[in-house]
Amino acid sequence: MIKKILVLGTLAVFSVGCKTSQLPEPAPKPEKKKSSLKDYSSIITSEAKSDDGLFTTHFVDDKLYFEIPVEHFEKDMLLVSRIAGIPSGFGGGYVNAGSKVNEQVVRWVKRDGNVDMKVISFENQSDENSPIYKSVQANNFFPILYSTKIEAWSKDSSSVVIEAGPLFETEVNAINGISSRLRKQYKVKKLDKSRSYIESARSFPKNIEIKHVMTYEAETPPERDQAGTISMLLNQSMILLPENRMQPRLADVRVGWFTIEKYNYDSEELKADNYKIIRRWKLIPKDIEAYKRGELVEPVEPIVYYLDPATPEKWRPYFRKGIEDWNVAFEKAGFKNAIIAKDPPTKEEDPEFSPEDVRYSVVRYVASTTRNAMGPSVTDPRTGEIIESDIIWYHNHLRSYRNRFMIEAGAQNPNARTLNTPEAEIGEMMRMVIAHEVGHALGLPHNMKASSAYPTDSLRSADFTQKYGLTPSIMDYARVNYVAQPEDKGVRYIRMMGPYDLYAINWGYRYLPEANSPLEEKSTLDKWILEKAGDPVYEFGDGYSGADPQSQRESLGDDQVKASEYGIKNLKKVVPQLVEWTSRDGYGYEELDEVYRELQYMWRGYISHVITNVGGIYETRKTADQGGSVYEPVPKNIQKQAVSFLNKEAFTTPQWMLDENLLGKIESTKVVDRIQSLQTRALENLLNKDRLKRMVNNEESNTKESYAVVEMMRDLRKGIFKELYTSKQTDAFRRNLQRSYVDIAASYLEELENGKDREILKSDIMPLMRGELSHLKKDLNGRKYNIRHALTRYHWEDLVARIDAVLLMNPS
Structure with a gap:
């Protein structure tokens, strides 16, 4: 547009030269306007x-x-x-x-x-x-x-x-x-x-x-x-932003990349054609002919990360390794020395060096109590080119990994049984955190589906884990091997880069010199995906739907029930040792309290991994030219196995968590409330409205093979109220859980009164919960006098009263 204006201006000058007398007075020169300024x-x-x-x-x-x-x-x-x-x-x-x-x-x-x-x-x-x-x-x-x-x-x-x-x-x-x-x-x-x-x-x-x-x-x-x-x-x-724009690369849902959405109004489609491009650094080989011959070639401009001058000396080698680990992946894409880690320059070497300067990407070491690390980047929205990125490591993130290593590997690995994790282990964990965050800064999002590619029992094998790690992708959340058991010797406990990472980097970064537009690249990119189709090692899932049990954060292996069984088995061995592992002469029990609370968080995660199977949907990302379904319900036998596990591990009082020696050092009277909170959260998760609706939908579409929602509720009720059906007394923990069951079911019926959630009002959840409460009331009335324990009988009578109240207030 500016060039067009300049051309018009030039034509006007020539016109002045031809017909001076017919032109109006010339406009004031810019200098005169400027002269009126200060x-x-x-x-x-x-x-x-x-x-x-x-x-x-x-x-x-x-x-x-x-x-x-x-x-x-x-x-x-x-x-x-x-x-x-x-x-x-x-x-x-x-x-x-x-x-x-x-x-x-x-x-x-x-x-x-x-x-x-x-x-x-x-x-x-x-x-x-x-x-x-x-x-x-x-x-x-x-x-x-x-x-x-x-x-x-x-x-x-x-x-x-x-x-x-x-x-x-x-x-x-x-x-x-x-x-x-x-x-x-x-x-x-x-x-x-x-x-x-x-x-x-x-x-x-x-x-x-x-x-x-x-x-x-x-x-x-x-x-x-x-x-x-x-x-x-x-x-x-x-x-x-760069004058010389990079050629964008079209995104594909089957390979995980951070993206930018576009709308093309020139499309021949009968709509504005929306598409996405991926975010990536601009890598061009120095010698394109050698690159075409399959030789490894250095890029014209490599990706360079400087370490923050504030980074402690002893951690710098691990940070450098975490950055340069990605060279293995870039070699798959035809580049050597594509990513370089450098120590911060001295004042003599570069007096203008500053982490704020966009010419420098820096791994920043932040003195903060925040327990996190991040891999943000700055992207040109016109092309998807990553201009610069600063990896952020917060100092207290060391604490997160120290605690997790103790909790999830303490039963198996003697090096995890201390608050002062040995440098080799904590350094390796830091290295892999940096590699993970650099992966984000290269354009890769989390791939929560990766871990489900490996058989769960393979994570107990030294040969397998040392060669393949815990998951095919460093971009998964799979930080510590909690599946391995004490008798498994030589296994790897810390995640590492895997085959999916090499595949994704090749797909996103390989230079295609013959392609002059994003569309010309597409057939080649599609071919690479189809070559790997059907192999779970190369599948992608971000885990955001919450419905796919194979795509969950912190989950390990293809069998979530078995993995959680192994994980809880290890936690049961860790709890009695926590006082010894966290105590220091002359100090209180703050560290014990912190680690114990985080252990409960880990337990909650293992339970959640299993719950996701109930009403779960497997998602395999495909395009229209590939056969088979994108979405498949989790088989009935796996869902029933999951509920059986939950009745055993989540909805039975976890006595192993109630170690008197431990609890006597960190609290006085909150233990009952603590367990109630854990179990109630798990129950609310299981009875989530979206999960129940999926079960109803699955039953309609696949009646013979589906796990009916009524059957699931019956299995759950028999587990949560097992004392009722076996004429045994309840303790405080069980009474709290049973009250939570009635309260959660009743909360759905209460929607009839407040009418806020129209989605529930129109669903089968209402008659389901009414029927379950009515059934439970009948069983309570018929069996409540079979027990002599007074508090148990009063408790069951109270449940009947609660059910009557909600049914009376919300009649059918």
């Missing part, structure tokens, strides 16, 4: 603190100015908003320093004596020469994020000076650190400008970094001692 030196005084780079930033007193080169107007820039510092308790622990708030493309546009910053979208696309192009433009008008007047021109007229401070000192929703949900939760009133300010502004050759403090008045801040105030430090990165 002089550059009166704005950018000798007291200014300036930093040269993409734009020159100037601090004059308390004002921030941008000096924008004219050549950078209309250029695409990525504005990335992150939280750099947050108050304690913010977001309930789910928001950390480093969390991304927003990512959007902006352009700085000169408009007469003003400069606008517009937000640009590349989601809807059409060729400029297409008739529909004008309509696409008209119906996707770009909003103005910030507008300000030009304060001055530079002395050589190559740049303009604007005041940029108000963009970062006032509340702009697009770069705001507090979401609407948190704003409502904390009852945020307003931004206090007197306590909001710009902390720093740095300019680099390809990006600008602004840190600014935002202070809000809030009625209910995250912590009481915050005095009605929420202050947070935000970091705004403005990054110049």
Whole structure:
């Protein structure tokens, strides 16, 4: 468009030369307009603190100015908003320093004596020469994020000076650190400008970094001692996007990649054709002919990660290995030395080195109590090219892996039986966490389905685990081998990279020199997928549906019931040893309390892995040219086996968890409530409305082979109320569980009264729960006098009263 305007301008000049007398007075020259502005030196005084780079930033007193080169107007820039510092308790622990708030493309546009910053979208696309192009433009008008007047021109007229401070000192929703949900939760009133300010502004050759403090008045801040105030430090990165655009690669649901969605209005389809492209680094071989011959070739620009100068020396070798482990995968894609880990340069080696500089990707070591690690990246939304990424390792994540290793491997591995995990083991765990996060930064999402490719009992084999690891993908959540038993010698306990990772990197990164468009690549990419079709090692599942038992976080092996049996068997051996393993002379039992609580969390996870089989659906991602179904219900025998396991392990009082020696050191009276909470959560999960509806649907579509929902409820009732059917007394734990069963069933019927969930009102869940409660009431009335234990009889009479109350309030 700019070129077209220049051409028209040139034609106008030639026209002036031919017919001077017929033209109106010439427009004022730009210099005259500029002369009415302030002089550059009166704005950018000798007291200014300036930093040269993409734009020159100037601090004059308390004002921030941008000096924008004219050549950078209309250029695409990525504005990335992150939280750099947050108050304690913010977001309930789910928001950390480093969390991304927003990512959007902006352009700085000169408009007469003003400069606008517009937000640009590349989601809807059409060729400029297409008739529909004008309509696409008209119906996707770009909003103005910030507008300000030009304060001055530079002395050589190559740049303009604007005041940029108000963009970062006032509340702009697009770069705001507090979401609407948190704003409502904390009852945020307003931004206090007197306590909001710009902390720093740095300019680099390809990006600008602004840190600014935002202070809000809030009625209910995250912590009481915050005095009605929420202050947070935000970091705004403005990054110049490449002029030479990378060729995008079309995504495919059968291979896991982070993606960007697009809509093509030039499509021949009778709709706007939506498609996705993958996010990846731009890797081009130095010697394309050698690459074509199948030789390993270095890329023109390798992916380089620098270690944070704050990284402790003893952990640096493990971090470097975790980064460069991916070279094995890139070799599968034809590249050697594609990814390189470097120590941070000294001041002498690179005086301008900064982790904030977009030219440097850094593995940051953050001194924080946060127990996490992240692998975010910055992506060009036009093409999917990853521009830069910073892996974040929070120091206290060591604690997570120390605890998990003790809990899940303590029964089998002597090295796990200490709070001071040996360096070899904790270092290997750190290495694999870094490799996992680098995988995200390369474009790979979690593949929760990978672990189900391996037979569960293979994880007890030294030969198998040392060769293949715990799962085909490092991108799965499968951190510690909890399946292995104490008698299994030489097994691997820590995850590692697997064959799926090599396959995915080859699929996403192999350079296809003969293909001149994304569509020309597709047949080759499809061929690679079909070559692996039917092999579970190369299947992908993100685990988000919650319905596929083969696609779950922290699950190991293809048989979730057997894996959970092994896992709980190990937990039972660990509990009696925790006091010894976590105690230190002169210290209390805080570590014991923490590890014991996390052990219960692990137990809950094992139970959940089994529950997912009930009403579960196997998903195998396919395209229309592949035979067979995408969705298949879990076989009836597996679902019945799962409920049998639950009655035995989840809905029977876990006496092994109630170690008196342990509990006597960490609590006084909460043990009954603790077990009730665990069992009630499991029961609520099992009786989840979506699960029950799937069971009804499966029964209708496959009557003979399905596990009927009525049969499941009968099996469950016989387990939870086994004392009723065997005339035995109940203890406090069992009474709590039985009350939870009645309460959960009753909660569905109560929807008749409040009518909020119309989905339940119209489903078979209502008559199912009414029938179950009526059946249970009949059994309670017929058997409650068979027991002499008074509290048990009172308990059953109370259940009858509860059932009567809900049935009376909600008659059929």
